[in-house]
Amino acid sequence: MYKIEKIQGGVCAAKGFYSNGVSAGLKPNAQKDMAFIYCEELCDIASKFTTNKMQAAPIRHFKAKGVFQTNFVLINSKNANAMTGKAGIEDIEEILSFAQELHQNLHNPVMSSTGVIGVRLPKEKLKNGIKLFELKTANPTAAAEAIMTTDTFSKEIAYRITLDDGSIFHIGAMAKGAGMINPAMATMLCFITTDADIDAKEMQRHLDKLTPLTFNAASVDGDTSTNDTVMLLSNKKSGTYHKEAFEKALYEIMLHLAKMMVKDGEGATKLVTYRVTGARNDEEAEKVAKALSDSLLVKTALYGEDPNWGRIASTVGASGVEAHEEKLTISFEDVCVYKQGENLFDEANEAKAAKVMQRDEFTIYCDLGIADGSFEAYGCDLGYEYVKINADYRT
Amino acid sequence: MYKIEKIQGGVCAAKGFYSNGVSAGLKPNAQKDMAFIYCEELCDIASKFTTNKMQAAPIRHFKAKGVFQTNFVLINSKNANAMTGKAGIEDIEEILSFAQELHQNLHNPVMSSTGVIGVRLPKEKLKNGIKLFELKTANPTAAAEAIMTTDTFSKEIAYRITLDDGSIFHIGAMAKGAGMINPAMATMLCFITTDADIDAKEMQRHLDKLTPLTFNAASVDGDTSTNDTVMLLSNKKSGTYHKEAFEKALYEIMLHLAKMMVKDGEGATKLVTYRVTGARNDEEAEKVAKALSDSLLVKTALYGEDPNWGRIASTVGASGVEAHEEKLTISFEDVCVYKQGENLFDEANEAKAAKVMQRDEFTIYCDLGIADGSFEAYGCDLGYEYVKINADYRT
Numbered sequence: 001m002y003k004i005e006k007i008q009g010g011v012c013a014a015k016g017f018y019s020n021g022v023s024a025g026l027k028p029n030a031q032k033d034m035a036f037i038y039c040e041e042l043c044d045i046a047s048k049f050t051t052n053k054m055q056a057a058p059i060r061h062f063k064a065k066g067v068f069q070t071n072f073v074l075i076n077s078k079n080a081n082a083m084t085g086k087a088g089i090e091d092i093e094e095i096l097s098f099a100q101e102l103h104q105n106l107h108n109p110v111m112s113s114t115g116v117i118g119v120r121l122p123k124e125k126l127k128n129g130i131k132l133f134e135l136k137t138a139n140p141t142a143a144a145e146a147i148m149t150t151d152t153f154s155k156e157i158a159y160r161i162t163l164d165d166g167s168i169f170h171i172g173a174m175a176k177g178a179g180m181i182n183p184a185m186a187t188m189l190c191f192i193t194t195d196a197d198i199d200a201k202e203m204q205r206h207l208d209k210l211t212p213l214t215f216n217a218a219s220v221d222g223d224t225s226t227n228d229t230v231m232l233l234s235n236k237k238s239g240t241y242h243k244e245a246f247e248k249a250l251y252e253i254m255l256h257l258a259k260m261m262v263k264d265g266e267g268a269t270k271l272v273t274y275r276v277t278g279a280r281n282d283e284e285a286e287k288v289a290k291a292l293s294d295s296l297l298v299k300t301a302l303y304g305e306d307p308n309w310g311r312i313a314s315t316v317g318a319s320g321v322e323a324h325e326e327k328l329t330i331s332f333e334d335v336c337v338y339k340q341g342e343n344l345f346d347e348a349n350e351a352k353a354a355k356v357m358q359r360d361e362f363t364i365y366c367d368l369g370i371a372d373g374s375f376e377a378y379g380c381d382l383g384y385e386y387v388k389i390n391a392d393y394r395t
Numbered sequence: 396m397y398k399i400e401k402i403q404g405g406v407c408a409a410k411g412f413y414s415n416g417v418s419a420g421l422k423p424n425a426q427k428d429m430a431f432i433y434c435e436e437l438c439d440i441a442s443k444f445t446t447n448k449m450q451a452a453p454i455r456h457f458k459a460k461g462v463f464q465t466n467f468v469l470i471n472s473k474n475a476n477a478m479t480g481k482a483g484i485e486d487i488e489e490i491l492s493f494a495q496e497l498h499q500n501l502h503n504p505v506m507s508s509t510g511v512i513g514v515r516l517p518k519e520k521l522k523n524g525i526k527l528f529e530l531k532t533a534n535p536t537a538a539a540e541a542i543m544t545t546d547t548f549s550k551e552i553a554y555r556i557t558l559d560d561g562s563i564f565h566i567g568a569m570a571k572g573a574g575m576i577n578p579a580m581a582t583m584l585c586f587i588t589t590d591a592d593i594d595a596k597e598m599q600r601h602l603d604k605l606t607p608l609t610f611n612a613a614s615v616d617g618d619t620s621t622n623d624t625v626m627l628l629s630n631k632k633s634g635t636y637h638k639e640a641f642e643k644a645l646y647e648i649m650l651h652l653a654k655m656m657v658k659d660g661e662g663a664t665k666l667v668t669y670r671v672t673g674a675r676n677d678e679e680a681e682k683v684a685k686a687l688s689d690s691l692l693v694k695t696a697l698y699g700e701d702p703n704w705g706r707i708a709s710t711v712g713a714s715g716v717e718a719h720e721e722k723l724t725i726s727f728e729d730v731c732v733y734k735q736g737e738n739l740f741d742e743a744n745e746a747k748a749a750k751v752m753q754r755d756e757f758t759i760y761c762d763l764g765i766a767d768g769s770f771e772a773y774g775c776d777l778g779y780e781y782v783k784i785n786a787d788y789r790t
């Protein structure tokens with residue numbers, strides 16, 4: 001059939017893609033804060049953007065272009081270029097024109113930003129950053145670092161897909177995102193590159209299908225940002241493609257990055273999967289799973305490593321979907337604490353459940369016992385660090 | 396017309412109502428943990444309960460009775476009697492029967508509980524508490540203290556209403572609630588008594604109208620509990636009533652208690668009013684106001700006393716209602732920081748806005764500039780204390 005192997009190389013794993021990150025002085029202490037993705041060939045593009053009505057300037061700029069191909073994506077951190085009106089768009093145009101003057105062969109360059117809202121881009125700094133770019137450099141890790149904001153580690157991943165006939169294509173990606181994740185790709189940026197022979201429409205179908213199951217199933221704090229972006233670029237250089245293999249690898253990539261964002265959630269110490277089953281339908285299961293991953297009471301109980309199943313039951317009940325006390329079952333991994341009306345939370349089970357909660361990663365199972373609806377959401381705990389990070393983010 | 400005056404007396408301000416709180420050993424250190432409200436006459440009842448599907452046993456017990464009158468409400472803290480199934484109902488019946496055996500003249504007694512979920516009521520302790528009750532005692536403050544959980548101060552209020560003809564009636568109330576407030580009366584209990592000559596139907600109309608504007612407009616952490624209850628009892632002893640005056644006084648009582656709950660929100664240091672205007676309609680204004688009061692990013696910015704208006708704009712955009720960057724206006728009290736696309740957040744304005752945020756109470760104004768929809772919601776900040784309280788609530 002086909003073989004999918006994890007490889008190094010991030011957004012440069014696919015043939016023909018270049019990327020690097022530089023320090024343009026947006027962040028202090030010479031930290032990297034600007035990145036690019038470049039390709040000599042024009043690429044097809046598929047994308048998903050935030051559902052926030054206050055769309056940041058780079059997203060409005062992108063959307064205004066309509067259907068197009070590009071070979072250059074410029075990304076900056078520290079400034080979101082959001083709530084900047086027409087001036088925000090003009091700033092992008094000025095910066096991208098500058099890049100085109102300085103570097104040959106940039107077609108329909110686009111920009112993506114993340115950081116503080118409501119402040120104009122520091123154009124001179126960005127231009128100085130562009131001057132530092134050497135386009136034919138493949139340093140994907142530097143790029144992944146440059147797009148970080150409150151992230152504590154950079155996020156990249158890549159796969160090589162080998163088909164039966166020996167042909168090979170690659171998909172690679174980088175992402176940033178730590179706070180404001182959920183439920184609609186909040187302050188996350190994700191750039192995916194591939195040399196598979198796939199066009200924009202087909203890529204868009206994949207993104208539309210997989211985004212709800214990955215990025216939109218991940219929650220750090222239930223907020224949705226002005227800048228969320230997933231971009232998928234194909235240069236078709238491998239000359240080969242396999243739908244099922246592509247989808248499978250892309251799903252793994254998006255799920256991995258979504259989980260890494262949650263794991264890196266501001267102040268998070270745990271990555272928790274909420275596996276909801278037995279709901280009236282998948283939509284209701286999704287509602288419950290997301291209510292659980294967003295609940296402050298559940299999140300603080302996780303932080304306290306307290307198997308407080310009552311808060312889980314209460315959150316299920318509050319989520320608005322059909323649920324019944326006598327049909328509900330709750331387990332922490334394989335430790336069932338409440339089964340269809342029967343309270344199994346004795347001392348022995350409490351100790352076992354508490355042990356599960358000490359893990360860095362675990363699954364909470366919640367079966368509504370009604371029908372076959374199921375969904376999996378990904379969340380984290382909320383502790384002192386979250387407050388600390390967010391109480392003085394701007395300063 | 397009529398005169399409304401604030402008076403002392405809480406739930407005993409209305410003629411004929413008795414109330415007290417005792418220590419039954421549910422809480423440590425001889426703290427009060429059981430309360431009653433008693434009246435020699437039978438009272439009409441109106442009520443509002445949680446929308447949580449996992450309704451606690453006392454609520455299921457109350458609802459199963461259908462229409463009835465009562466003269467005795469028993470309230471305990473520390474244990475919610477939720478997720479306790481049929482046994483939870485049987486426990487209530489046993490306890491209330493015990494109360495009826497011990498004390499003469501209790502008709503259709505009802506119970507209300509708040510505290511930890513999923514643990515059976517300690518019946519013997521509760522019975523011992525009932526033995527301590529002396530029904531004809533008027534100690535409303537002791538009752539208000541007994542129903543507290545994580546509350547840091549007790550909440551009571553009362554009004555005397557004097558009509559033109561010299562006739563007088565009273566409305567008094569007590570409430571508890573500190574965490575899990577919103578958007579549907581989460582873990583709050585509120586008991587209101589009146590000697591006005593008003594029947595159950597008329598009281599219910601008042602509660603239905605005023606609850607959305609008061610308790611359901613208040614948010615501490617966006618969670619909705621299994622036990623939320625508002626109960627309004629009338630013994631008609633004053634023989635008088637005035638619809639407008641009653642509604643006005645009741646609104647003041649409910650709004651005051653709702654604000655006190657938010658002010659006492661777990662770890663909260665500020666009470667913030669979100670006044671949203673200019674929305675497409677009132678429903679959309681409500682959505683925005685509640686999104687603001689629930690946003691973790693806004694709440695942590697409040698805690699940090701950081702006038703981060705970008706997070707407000709982003710939350711408006713994420714709320715799902717019609718909103719436009721170029722029509723939005725945001726003010727902290729009278730300090731306008733963003734006006735219809737124009738960023739007014741210069742150094743002087745930032746300093747002024749930061750000063751507003753240092754207050755204990757203030758209003759954030761958010762005008763969407765579209766139509767006439769408006770709503771006011773009440774929220775608090777979220778700081779380290781919230782995490783501390785909720786990370787080890789059970790222990």
